[in-house]
Amino acid sequence: MVVLTVVLIAALVALALAWRAERHQSALRSAGTSATAAARTVAVDLTTYDYRTVKADHARVAALGTPRFRSYFASVGAKSAAVVRSLHVTARGRVIAAAPLVRDTSHVRVLLFVDQVVSARDTKGSHTEEPRISMQMVHDGGRWLVDTVQLEDSSG
Numbered sequence: 001m002v003v004l005t006v007v008l009i010a011a012l013v014a015l016a017l018a019w020r021a022e023r024h025q026s027a028l029r030s031a032g033t034s035a036t037a038a039a040r041t042v043a044v045d046l047t048t049y050d051y052r053t054v055k056a057d058h059a060r061v062a063a064l065g066t067p068r069f070r071s072y073f074a075s076v077g078a079k080s081a082a083v084v085r086s087l088h089v090t091a092r093g094r095v096i097a098a099a100p101l102v103r104d105t106s107h108v109r110v111l112l113f114v115d116q117v118v119s120a121r122d123t124k125g126s127h128t129e130e131p132r133i134s135m136q137m138v139h140d141g142g143r144w145l146v147d148t149v150q151l152e153d154s155s156g
Contacts, residue, residue: 032100035108035137038064038144040095043133046149047093047116054081065146066138072148088121106139111152 042064049057058077062070083089096113103109112133119126132152137144 027105028102031105031139032102032108035102035139035144036098036100036110039100039108039110039112039135039137039146040098042135042146042149043095043098043112043114044093046133047091047114047131049084050090051085051088054084066140069146069148089118090120091116091118108137108144110135110137 042061045057045061045064058073058081062073062077065073093114093116096115098110098112101109101111112135114131114133116129116131117126118129134150134152135146136148138147139145
């Protein structure tokens with residue numbers, strides 16, 4: 001009887017541990033999925049702009065970031081907006097693929113493959129850029145925000 005009780009307790013402990021591990025893995029998968037969806041939105045907003053609305057376009061991107069990202073983006077945004085306006089640049093980004101690397105349920109790095117169609121006043125037609133972007137996403141205040149953005153080398 002004692003052996004049966006010990007076996008039963010061990011089985012219940014093993015079952016509880018397996019259930020807890022599966023629940024943790026499920027939470028990590030969910031974090032990866034939701035962070036990737038948010039990163040896709042940021043990537044499209046980051047690579048889609050128009051010289052006529054660049055200020056609003058940049059404000060939309062900044063709203064999707066942490067204070068750290070907003071500070072960084074403000075420092076580079078004014079310069080890039082001036083170039084976009086002076087050259088009459090328009091761009092439309094589209095995420096081709098994305099993959100998350102989940103650190104924990106609040107921190108996910110997402111690698112994004114983007115195609116960006118760009119045109120400017122002084123160029124004939126448009127051309128396609130293929131930026132590869134790495135975003136560190138953090139879960140804060142009930143939503144996923146971009147914390148850092150890095151262009152990855154896509155030359156192979």
